[in-house]
Amino acid sequence: MAPSSQNILSENVPCAPSFKARFDIGVILGDCGIEPTVERYDAAAGAISWPLIDYSSCAPTDDQLAINRWLTRAPLAGKRILHVGAGNSSLASLLADDVDAVVAVTVSVDEWRHAQRLDLPGYTPLLMNKHGETFANAFDAGSFDYIVDNNLSSFACCQKHFERYFAAIAEALAEDGVILTHWFGMQWVLDVGVDDVEPAWLLDEHKLRTIATAFGLRLDRDGDVFFMRHADRSGGS
Ligand SMILES: C[S@@+](CC[C@H](N)C(=O)[O-])C[C@H]1O[C@@H](n2cnc3c(N)ncnc32)[C@H](O)[C@@H]1O
Numbered sequence: 001m002a003p004s005s006q007n008i009l010s011e012n013v014p015c016a017p018s019f020k021a022r023f024d025i026g027v028i029l030g031d032c033g034i035e036p037t038v039e040r041y042d043a044a045a046g047a048i049s050w051p052l053i054d055y056s057s058c059a060p061t062d063d064q065l066a067i068n069r070w071l072t073r074a075p076l077a078g079k080r081i082l083h084v085g086a087g088n089s090s091l092a093s094l095l096a097d098d099v100d101a102v103v104a105v106t107v108s109v110d111e112w113r114h115a116q117r118l119d120l121p122g123y124t125p126l127l128m129n130k131h132g133e134t135f136a137n138a139f140d141a142g143s144f145d146y147i148v149d150n151n152l153s154s155f156a157c158c159q160k161h162f163e164r165y166f167a168a169i170a171e172a173l174a175e176d177g178v179i180l181t182h183w184f185g186m187q188w189v190l191d192v193g194v195d196d197v198e199p200a201w202l203l204d205e206h207k208l209r210t211i212a213t214a215f216g217l218r219l220d221r222d223g224d225v226f227f228m229r230h231a232d233r234s235g236g237s
Pocket of ligand 1: 105
């Protein structure tokens with residue numbers, strides 16, 4: 001028996017009906033239905049030869065370096081930084097001596113161990129998936145002056161879990177804090193043929209502003225570095 005058009009529709013709509021998106025940038029998968037864990041990328045990582053999530057022995061990317069450079073010119077004394085996507089801990093290695101604290105998040109066990117071995121002052125590496133419930137509950141409101149993620153949506157599994165992540169960083173941002181990201185990372189999504197990320201997650205300025213606005217943040221840019229601050233604050237560095 002041929003399926004009715006209603007059946008075809010329901011088979012092709014993976015979004016859980018209870019999920020109501022806060023923004024629309026053309027992403028189809030509303031809810032992947034799988035709680036994000038640190039093992040989430042194993043299948044994709046195993047299918048390719050180049051590093052995907054383990055950058056413990058890689059040089060920092062150009063976008064990470066550009067953000068690191070911007071931070072060296074920013075006020076640092078007494079500041080707390082959240083670094084999402086630790087890589088080889090380039091940010092903490094550069095700034096740990098100058099700030100109050102750096103907390104770094106990674107899904108890679110090797111990056112986490114590498115970060116621990118560095119034993120930098122005030123540096124706390126955490127092994128967790130930024131899209132997961134644990135991350136969403138990990139930090140007090142307003143506890144970071146700078147939040148850095150040069151791959152904001154590069155690894156997004158679905159809109160629901162991206163929104164959970166973004167809500168968490170907006171909440172964790174200090175009143176006059178800034179979230180930093182970069183054009184290069186905005187323009188890259190995981191696309192290796194296994195657990196691929198939807199191309200709609202490739203961000204441009206308009207899409208990032210749409211997302212930021214949905215979470216009460218204002219978007220500014222300086223060349224390829226992008227900044228998000230609480231919209232009700234008029235100042236900013
Ligand atoms: C391409 S590497 C970039 C590393 C570093 N930021 C740099 O640019 O040199 C991606 C980083 O994001 C982390 N990552 C990817 N997906 C993640 C997730 N869902 N939760 C937490 N970290 C994640 C990886 O472990 C890795 O540290």
